[in-house]
Amino acid sequence: MNRRQFLKSTGVSFVVSGIGAAPWISAHADAAPIKIGVLAPLTGVVAAGGREMVEGTQFYFDGIGNKVAGRNVELIIEDDASNPDTALQKARKLVEQSNVHFLMGNLLANTGLAVANYVKENGTPYFIPIIAADDLTQRGRINNVIRVAGYSASAFTHPLGDWALKQGYRRILTVSQDYSFGHEQCGGLVQVFTEGGGEIVQQFWHPLNTADFSPYLGQIANTKVDAVFVMENGADATRFLQQYANFGLKGQIPLISAMNTTDQSIIRTLGPECEGIVSAAHFAEGADNPTTQKFVADYLAKFNKIPSLFGFSMYSGAMWITLAIEKLGGNVEDREALLAAVRSTELIDSPLGKPVKLDPYGNPIYDVYVRKVLRRADGKFWNVPIETYPNVSQFWKYDPETYMKQPPYSRTFQGIKKS
């Protein structure tokens, strides 16, 4: 906090304006710290995830001694309160008052979109390991917004839809939170599933923070389906899984889900309700890859919990950016160079245990695990891969330009192929 007053009183306030700001190469660049603005929801509805985002970030930088390319790393953490207006305010504060070199973080898609709109104007690099809004790397992509170590919502449900067909499922219904993240995840699965001949019997959309799923569960119990696909995030996921089991549906109808629903942040506090649920993601904390296991063990030792998506993604994102900065020799002031470096850097030695590259649109290409929730020897639950789809892009097997011609997934457009 003293450093803020120091900056003000020395009159160093360079006005951040215009797109593609001219590189400001200071003679003291090597000594001055690299300032990273971290935005995360530390209060509000996704507070638990936000906390883990910060933990994951700090875990990485502490691990490398808080120094990159000879410069100290300074993390300035701001709470976005799970709310886009606050996210915008804090982004402004970080860029215009704290003069960070780049921003990273945010969890909820709407907070990410708000901040992206802001950085579009002033060119500050913005890295989003968690924000999954499809369009940020598709139709609405912005030059200085890159999804390092992140994913676009529909990227993992495309292969999951394929997997469902391979299991012989022909009739599915979906239950999802009614916002763009839910629409996109469902859309990905629905499009691939219907194109392969499957039928979507019904789609339930409910507002975020639905306390009571019984109305939907009642309907599900009365409908003949091969499986239920559920897309829930945060508290809704916990509640849905518990109520699904309480209403006796767990043993009766197989459940496949979005990765968020079976994320550690959810299943950590659950019991057998979550066992056996299948989801698809780039990360599975139960994968027997040695790098992954080492990361899980270290994280468990430090934080006394198995890492979730939030901790893992920020950790990997921080690693990715660090690799890029090292390539630049620490010159983060040159924004164009930084963005180019990040784009061309391959992520190696991350907890994924395999190298990851960005596609030309700023989104990583992953091997996707189809993973199942299983019980560990110590009684805890975690996700273990049962099948792998290699090199999955955000566009699945479609041609990018053709894919982007179809509208973004929404409540009204789910990519359903009428047979």
Added chain:
Amino acid sequence: MRVGHQGAAASVVAPAPTRPIWTASIVVLLLAGLTILHLLLSNYQVGLATEILIFGALAMSIDVLAGFAGRTSLAHGAIFGVAAYVVIYAVTQLGITPVAAFLLGVVGATLVAALFSLVSVRASGVYFLLLTLALGMIVWGICLRWTDVTGGENGLRGTLRSGLLRDARVFYWVVLVSVALLSLAMWRFVRSPFGLTLRGICDSESRMHSLGYNVHFHLFIGFTLSGFFAGVAGGLYAFFNNFVSPSSVALLQSVQGLLMTIVGGVGTLFGSFIGSAAILTLQNVVSSYTERWQSVLGIVFIVIMIFAPEGLIGAARSFLTRVLGKHPRRR
């Protein structure tokens, strides 16, 4: 409803008589100070000052109703937000010019206020508060669920300012002038015969009724007009933020606006800017040190309600009265 209690129970604190010289001179001094500091402040702080002006105008619109008609509303945040939604929607989806969009936004907000007013004209006191709370929540629910128009969770975003207005300082001056004009309008309104009638209604509805005034009509116009003022503030906010989301119409917006009004002093009109400055700077400072801003906000509420319900200006005034030994003004 018990007759005698109406005046006192209807508002947070019995509205204080406005001492124009007092509050106006404070504001002039502050403006002068701001103008000088303005040249030294960073872009971020200029942005903060702009926000203080915009939310001060919102708080003032709440004060018009609470301080003079004795109706405390929790819907003004929603009215404010509606204006912002209309403006951004008009510019980004309909391609309307910014100025025309701004006017549309103000009209939209005024219409919503008129609608709210029709529903709530017969309620007063706590029931009025709860009813406006419910109405605000309905607007919030619509903004959240009508995704095709409002963008749902994601809200609406765009680039509304072009050319010179892009500069934070130029925009600040534009907002300053607009808000000054708006405040003047509000000030003139409360001192007009219509405004005085509202104050009479606040004191005693039955008395005004027996004197032949159409109480409901006056309240209706008063609420609608205060909604108009809130709408102007909301329109300015759209240009400031380039972004609107359901949080902009949520209950918290109305609550913070009301708090600013109270902190400045209900019935002082210009105190709203002091309230706005106090709350926004506090928020800025506090959130640099801790995530517990919500607790701090809650404590401020509690402390103000117990120790200074008449706001900072009111508290200053009573302090000076005691210190300087002046006779307290009779209502």
Added chain:
Amino acid sequence: MNAFQLLNGLTFAALLFVVGSGFTLIFGLLRIVNLAHGALYLIGGYVGFSVVVKTGSFLLGAAAAMSAVAVLGFVLDQGLLRFVRGHELREVLLTLGVAFVLDDLALVVWGGDSLTVPIPEVLQGGVRVLGVFYPKYRLFVLLAGMVIFATLVLLIQRTRLGALIRAGVDDPEMVEATGINIRRVFLVTFLLGSGLAGLAGLMGGAFLSLYPTADAEILVFSLAVVIIGGRGSLAGVAIGSLLVGLLNTLGQVMFPELAYFVIFGPMAIILAFRPLGLLGRA
């Protein structure tokens, strides 16, 4: 509406009744709109959760929840509200401030994860009722709601305290004029109302789970229930809970776009024409 939806609506209504009855007692007698009621629910739930997890006893958790929140209520009433007695709006806004603080404090103490109160063994699983397989615990909530309703009615109609409360709701000044210490009646009522909120938190925490912002949600429902039903009327709360519970369940499946409108629309309409609620009196 099939049996399933009906049961869903009724069980949710039962929870709303427990929370709403506490709210209306305080609103009815003390004329305080306690906007911290939702926070009391949440903290009650969290405290109950911690106790149940530590001791394994649901009953102990319920007792802990009720007493902890009653203590909070005591502090709120005696420590804070006494400074603003008689000023309705100041009281309301003060409780709003308290709600903010309590909600934030709960986040600090229990964190942001969604926590669910463990259901006792005997209530786990489901039974066939009305032709559907329904969770035992939810039926228990329905039963508990009815038992609490009966208990409260007995309390209000058959005991001296109840008579004092009824008299106080009608005319507090008259009660005081007859020499009765109305302040003590107020305090007991406040404790009772708060305790009910805490109990509801534990009950709700088992099937709806506890998380930041759950307090705001339940407060919104409580407001709707009490406003619709009318200030100070237990029957009103019962009717309001049924209305809101059933409307909410129906609305969720049939009109998900109108989520809040389904509840606030009727509330606004009722308030517009009957400013005191369906069964309320001035």
